[in-house]
Amino acid sequence: xxxxxxxxxxxxxxxxxxxxxxxxxxxxxxxxxxxxxxxxxxxxxxxxxxxxxxxxxxxxxxxxxxxxxxxxxxxxxxxxxxxxxxxxxxxxxxxxxxxxxxxxxxxxxxxxxxxxxxxxxxxxxxxxxxxxxxxxxxxxxxxxxxxxxxxxxxxxxxxxxxxxxxxxxxxxxxxxxxxxxxxxxxxxxxxxxxxxxxxxxxxxxxxxxxxxxxxxxxxxxxxxxxxxxxxxxxxxxxxxxxxxxxxxxxxxxxxxxxxxxxxxxxxxxxxxxxxxxxxxxxxxxxxxxxxxxxxxxxxxxxxxxxxxxxxxxxxxxxxxxxxxxxxxxxxxxxxxxxxxxxxxxxxxxxxxxxxxxxxxxxxxxxxxxxxxxxxxxxxxxxxxxxxxxxxxxxxxxxxxxxxxxxxxxxxxxxxxxxxxxxxxxxxxxxxxxxxxxxxxxxxxxxxxxxxxxxxxxxxxxxxxxxxxxxxxxxxxxxxxxxxxxxxxxxxxxxxxxxxxxxxxxxxxxxxxxxxxxxxxxxxxxxxxxxxxxxxxxxxxxxxxxxxxxxxxxxxxxxxxxxxxxxxxxxxxxxxxxxxxxxxxxxxxxxxxxxxxxxxxxxxxxxxxxxxxxxxxxxxxxxxxxxxxxxxxxxxxxxxxxxxxxxxxxxxxxxxxxxxxxxxxxxxxxxxxxxxxxxxxxxxxxxxxxxxxxxxxxxxxxxxxxxxxxxxxxxxxxxxxxxxxxxxxxxxxxxxxxxxxxxxxxxxxxxxxxxxxxxxxxxxxxxxxxxxxxxxxxxxxxxxxxxxxxxxxxxxxxxxxxxxxxxxxxxxxxxxxxxxxxxxxxxxxxxxxxxxxxxxxxxxxxxxxxxxxxxxxxxxxxxxxxxxxxxxxxxxxxxxxxxxxxxxxxxxxxxxxxxxxxxxxxxxxxxxxxxxxxxxxxxxxxxxxxxxx
Numbered sequence: 033x034x035x036x037x038x039x040x041x042x043x044x045x046x047x048x049x050x051x052x053x054x055x056x057x058x059x060x061x062x063x064x065x066x067x068x069x070x071x072x073x074x075x076x077x078x079x080x081x082x083x084x085x086x087x088x089x090x091x092x093x094x095x096x097x098x099x100x101x102x103x104x105x106x107x108x109x110x111x112x113x114x115x116x117x118x119x120x121x122x123x124x125x126x127x128x129x130x131x132x133x134x135x136x137x138x139x140x141x142x143x144x145x146x147x148x149x150x151x152x153x154x155x156x157x158x159x160x161x162x163x164x165x166x167x168x169x170x171x172x173x174x175x176x177x178x179x180x181x182x183x184x185x186x187x188x189x190x191x192x193x194x195x196x197x198x199x200x201x202x203x204x205x206x207x208x209x210x211x212x213x214x215x216x217x218x219x220x221x222x223x224x225x226x227x228x229x230x231x232x233x234x235x236x237x238x239x240x241x242x243x244x245x246x247x248x249x250x251x252x253x254x255x256x257x258x259x260x261x262x263x264x265x266x267x268x269x270x271x272x273x274x275x276x277x278x279x280x281x282x283x284x285x286x287x288x289x290x291x292x293x294x295x296x297x298x299x300x301x302x303x304x305x306x307x308x309x310x311x312x313x314x315x316x317x318x319x320x321x322x323x324x325x326x327x328x329x330x331x332x333x334x335x336x337x338x339x340x341x342x343x344x345x346x347x348x349x350x351x352x353x354x355x356x357x358x359x360x361x362x363x364x365x366x367x368x369x370x371x372x373x374x375x376x377x378x379x380x381x382x383x384x385x386x387x388x389x390x391x392x393x394x395x396x397x398x399x400x401x402x403x404x405x406x407x408x409x410x411x412x413x414x415x416x417x418x419x420x421x422x423x424x425x426x427x428x429x430x431x432x433x434x435x436x437x438x439x440x441x442x443x444x445x446x447x448x449x450x451x452x453x454x455x456x457x458x459x460x461x462x463x464x465x466x467x468x469x470x471x472x473x474x475x476x477x478x479x480x481x482x483x484x485x486x487x488x489x490x491x492x493x494x495x496x497x498x499x500x501x502x503x504x505x506x507x508x509x510x511x512x513x514x515x516x517x518x519x520x521x522x523x524x525x526x527x528x529x530x531x532x533x534x535x536x537x538x539x540x541x542x543x544x545x546x547x548x549x550x551x552x553x554x555x556x557x558x559x560x561x562x563x564x565x566x567x568x569x570x571x572x573x574x575x576x577x578x579x580x581x582x583x584x585x586x587x588x589x590x591x592x593x594x595x596x597x598x599x600x601x602x603x604x605x606x607x608x609x610x611x612x613x614x615x616x617x618x619x620x621x622x623x624x625x626x627x628x629x630x631x632x633x634x635x636x637x638x639x640x641x642x643x644x645x646x647x648x649x650x651x652x653x654x655x656x657x658x659x660x661x662x663x664x665x666x667x668x669x670x671x672x673x674x675x676x677x678x679x680x681x682x683x684x685x686x687x688x689x690x691x692x693x694x695x696x697x698x699x700x701x702x703x704x705x706x707x708x709x710x711x712x713x714x715x716x717x718x719x720x721x722x723x724x725x726x727x728x729x730x731x732x733x734x735x736x737x738x739x740x741x742x743x744x745x746x747x748x749x750x751x752x753x754x755x756x757x758x759x760x761x762x763x764x765x766x767x768x769x770x771x772x773x774x775x776x777x778x779x780x781x782x783x784x785x786x787x788x789x790x791x792x793x794x795x796x797x798x799x800x801x802x803x804x805x806x807x808x809x810x811x812x813x814x815x816x817x818x819x820x821x822x823x824x825x826x827x828x829x830x831x832x833x834x835x836x837x838x839x840x841x842x843x844x845x846x847x848x849x850x851x852x853x854x855x856x857x858x859x860x861x862x863x864x865x866x867x868x869x870x871x872x873x874x875x876x877x878x879x880x881x882x883x884x885x886x887x888x889x890x891x892x893x894x895x896x897x898x899x900x901x902x903x904x905x906x907x908x909x910x911x912x913x914x915x916x917x918x919x920x921x922x923x924x925x926x927x928x929x930x931x932x933x934x935x936x937x938x939x940x941x942x943x944x945x946x947x948x949x950x951x952x953x954x955x956x957x958x959x960x961x962x963x964x
Contacts, residue, residue: 048133049123055134056516056523064250064513065525066175069119071252121176121290121574122516128286137518140282141172147281150734152725153274154334168271168334169567172518174279175528175550176290182573185248185256185532186544188442193244193534193542195428196263196419198435200240204231204415214430218451218502224474225264225380225417229387233404235413237309239536242302242375242411243269248442248530250513257510258425258444259529263416265377268531268549269299270335271568273342276547279570292572293546301537303343308538310409312372320622321373322346322362324353326382326394328722336377337725344621345375347726350382352624355398358405364622365794365951366887373409380414423449423471423505445510451502459506460497463490466506468497475503482509515569517552527553530571547571623795629952630723631795635802637717638786642779643810644710648678648701649772650835652765655686655694659828663687668823668832672814673697677708698768702747710775711747714740717782727795732785739778746771794887797880798951804877809940811837812870812933815860819926824853833860837868857913857929864905870936871905877943878902884951898946902939903932 052067059065061072118126129136145167153168177185202209203226209215220226245266247259276295280287303321310319323345325336340347346362353371354361361368376383382392384399402408418424426447432440448455449471459466463482470477485493497504514525532548550569623631651669659665670685670693679697686693702711721728721736728736749767786803790796814836815824823829830851834840837860847855864871881898913929924930 048126048129049118051134052122052126052523053118055521057525059514059525060511062252063511063525063527064252064254066250066513066515066528067118067122067523067525069122069254071254119176121178124290125176125283125286128283128289137172138520141518141520144170144172144278144282147278149737151274151730152334152733152737153271155271155331168274170275170278171526171552171567171569172279172282173516173523174283174570174572175515175530177547177571177573179574179576181256182293182546185442186546188256188258188440189244189246189532189534189544190542191432191436191438191441192246192258192261192428193241193536193544194540195432195436196244196261196416197239197241197536197540199419199431200413200416202435203418204233204240209431209434212434214434215427216449216451219421219423219427219449219471220418222502223418223421223472225415225420227380227388227400227415229400230403230413230415233413234406235403236311236406236409238539239309240413240416242306242536244412244534246532246534248532249510249528250530251510256442256530258442259507259510260422260425261420262531263412263419264380265412266531266533267332267335267377269533269545270332270338270342272531272533272545272547272549272571273299274338275549275568275570287572290572291575291577293575295545295547298533298535298543298545299343301543302535303345305535305537306373306375306409306411310372311407312370317372319372320346320362320370321375322348322353322371324348324350324374324376324378326378328719330377332377333722334725339375340726343375346621346624347627348624349626350378350393350395352626353396353399355396355402358398358402358407360396360399360402360408362622363625365625365628365798365884366622369622371408373411375411380417383414417473420473421471421505422447422469422507423451425507426455426505446508448506449502450497450504450506453501455506456497456501460494463493463497463506465509467509468493469505469507471503471505477503512553515550515552517567517569524555526555526567528569546573546575548573620793623793623798625952627724627727628795628798629948630720631727631799632802632947632952634717634720634724635786635799636806637713637720638779638782639803639806639810641710641713641717642776642783643806644676644678644708644713645772645776645779646836646838647673647676648697648710649769649776650832651678651686651697652694652769652772654828654832655690656765659826659831660690662826662828664822664826665828665832666690668817668821668829671817671821675813675817676810677712678710680707694765698764701768701771702744710772711744714743714775724795727790729785729789732782732789735778735781735785739775739782742778743771743775746774794884797884798947801877801880801884801947804873804880805940805944807868808870808873808877809937811860811868811873812936812940815870816930816933816937819924819930824856827851830856839866839868842866853926854910854914857926858910861913861929861932862905862908862910870933871908874902874905874936878904881943898943898950901943901946903935908932 056067058072059067064071132139148167148170153170155166155168199209199215203215203220210217210220221228241263243263243266245262245268247261248256249259250256273295280292306321307313307319310321312319323336323340323343325333325340325347327333327349330336337347339345348362352363354363354368356368360371360374362371378394381389383395384397385392385395386397387400388395399408399410400414403410403414425444426449428444429440432438448459450456450459451471464485466482468477468480468482470479480493482490497506512527512529515528516523517526518524529551530548531551533545534542535545537543548571550571552567552569554566651673654660654665654669666686670679670687673679674681674683674685679693679700683696684692700707700709703709704712704715718736718740721733725733746767786796786799790799815833818824818829818833821829824833831840833856834843839859843856843859846859859866859869861870863869864875866872878899881902885898913932914926915928
């Protein structure tokens with residue numbers, strides 16, 4: 033969007049804070065304005081605003097059952113100052129915009145969107161008509177919390193975390209709260225999130241909760257109120273870290289000078305706390321913690337992969353785990369390895385199909401029994417979902433006084449559970465000023481704001497509340513505070529909700545992550561929801577003094593530094609101390625069978641895509657080149673493209689109708705349904721990569737995303753309905769070749785990253801094995817077709833085969849203009865210095881398999897004999913390959929070669945099947961399943 037000169041022309045002459053005030057649109061009436069630090073109620077005289085807000089606060093505190101003193105309300109503000117005076121922290125923020133000031137904000141916005149796109153940060157919005165996956169939405173400006181505000185929030189959140197832990201311990205233990213009537217039994221035991229299978233269970237380490245999230249909103253009085261809480265599998269820890277890294281890079285000076293508190297220590301505390309509490313520590317063993325995800329189709333899968341990579345945990349799905357003898361194990365290439373801790377991102381009901389939802393394919397059969405046996409720590413322990421009911425908020429003030437002997441430091445919104453008749457009668461007359469919510473998740477009741485209902489609709493809702501009172505909870509309506517956002521030319525306010533996280537760093541000890549995740553509503557929305565198309569913002573919790581710049585020994589790597597970028601953590605040593613050499617403890621991460629299978633197919637689809645691109649390029653060039661009349665060349669190309677899925681077998685071959693064949697090939701390039709051409713393989717490559725995203729660098733993932741987007745956009749340009757039909761025959765092949773050339777460049781970057789940017793573990797060896805299996809089969813079968821069609825004896829076919837093997841330059845350098853078949857076979861079959869020759873591929877495959885066998889000697893099903901499935905290229909001789917079959921008249925002069933080529937193809941198929949059985953499904957050849 034173009035900048036408005038009238039707004040920015042005087043930017044260099046104005047004080048940044050004053051200019052920001054001039055560019056800012058006013059917040060809605062009755063909403064706290066984060067930018068100005070006050071609420072302007074136009075219906076109330078200015079001199080009476082302070083007293084009016086104080087009275088409103090006292091009424092809300094009384095309804096909520098809280099006794100804490102309200103935060104001081106802002107005093108009267110002169111009318112002239114209302115449009116220009118900003119909150120002090122925001123004034124300082126704008127003063128550090130840099131030399132370009134507001135003129136640079138649109139450029140920073142573009143950089144931010146590009147960074148989010150390049151990093152592949154996504155959030156799956158199931159209601160989005162344009163597709164479930166969309167880029168993560170992040171606003172340019174952070175939400176700034178003063179040191180005083182943050183101190184109050186942190187104290188209140190820490191207190192609530194302790195309270196929820198005590199409630200869980202009682203509900204799944206002596207149940208005194210139910211006996212005393214402080215918690216209604218229907219609200220607890222009637223909630224589907226209450227798991228009777230967990231009653232009487234003391235979780236490993238004695239802690240039920242390890243992560244708790246609280247949704248907060250600032251009211252018109254400036255006080256923060258708790259709106260809801262999340263304990264089952266709170267989301268946001270990964271997204272807020274990505275937000276921090278992105279925004280701190282864009283405003284490095286402001287981030288440094290405002291003394292924003294760092295995040296890394298809280299993440300380290302979470303992992304250290306889980307390791308300390310895991311059952312392995314009691315036995316003196318090293319703890320293995322994994323992160324359990326529902327899979328790539330979950331709405332927050334990006335966060336799961338991001339957190340696993342950042343925390344150094346293995347990302348697993350339910351199929352990666354199994355329970356034996358009440359212990360949890362991880363299926364790896366080396367066999368079963370024990371798991372002591374589970375950081376779950378899966379709802380409780382899907383955890384164990386044996387005891388919970390029997391139709392769940394996401395969980396682990398027998399997991400609850402392993403938890404009851406105390407052999408695995410799960411964060412959070414199953415059974416905490418009933419705490420998420422909004423109805424519980426109304427009982428927390430009394431529970432806090434009973435369990436902690438303290439009033440709530442951070443009040444909840446006034447909440448009435450309609451299952452109590454007194455609460456129902458009290459709330460019916462005030463529905464217009466409240467929000468109606470569902471008590472239980474299975475009720476499917478969406479939140480409804482009373483202000484949006486007509487008189488008739490209010491009566492209908494009152495009838496529903498009376499008929500099904502237990503299913504409804506009513507909460508006081510709170511106008512959300514509005515934070516500034518940059519909208520291209522103006523600063524516009526957006527209603528915001530703040531999610532704050534508390535993590536357990538020891539038994540009974542909690543640490544609040546400094547900052548959080550701000551969710552912003554749309555321009556005309558009153559509810560901040562990412563699923564309804566909302567946005568997010570980074571949260572800067574300011575410190576009284578500058579945060580420490582040194583990281584302690586053992587701190588998590590990749591923490592945001594002063595400029596917000598990840599960096600390695602340095603050791604903090606005393607001044608003058610001599611450096612000490614110490615051998616670091618290396619933990620070799622396991623390769624799960626699922627990850628290994630996806631890496632294997634990532635390699636296969638990478639090679640398959642590269643081969644498809646090369647075949648399509650070669651075919652289009654040959655159909656319009658010097659040898660376009662060569663029938664043997666056209667026959668070879670026709671059979672080759674059909675065999676590899678680039679053209680459907682119903683299309684007339686190029687020997688019959690060259691132009692029809694060409695148009696069919698071009699039309700199939702981006703076909704993902706009827707043809708297995710370039711577009712199909714690119715999409716399959718992306719799917720395999722997304723399943724192992726935690727093992728790929730951001731750059732590698734970025735290349736994969738861009739390759740797919742670029743190819744489909746280019747194909748749409750030359751084959752879409754907007755392309756003039758009169759130009760289709762003349763120009764589409766040229767544009768198709770341009771699209772293939774661009775895709776080839778991306779594939780070169782992908783293969784380079786796989787070769788030089790990935791650790792050489794068994795997962796990488798399987799990726800490499802997948803690539804070479806695909807190469808062996810494709811090139812061997814292509815050479816067979818070359819002999820069967822006679823293309824190898826044709827000058828055009830001879831050159832095309834060299835081009836397919838990507839060996840044209842090498843051949844000319846070694847053999848000049850020689851065109852005999854023995855020279856061709858020497859380079860493409862026997863030369864083990866040529867990475868595209870069958871000899872090199874087979875030799876490399878045998879080496880990879882031998883190393884895999886060495887690393888699986890202790891596995892239940894070692895595979896030391898896989899190398900015997902492949903022919904030994906060391907025994908190949910050119911004289912044998914060029915010898916006809918003995919005793920046969922008029923036999924093929926290269927029968928020995930064809931026999932070896934057929935052996936290579938069959939070996940590739942056999943090897944793929946054997947690897948799948950042994951490494952991925954752990955099924956021996958003689959094991960069979962019985963079906964109905």
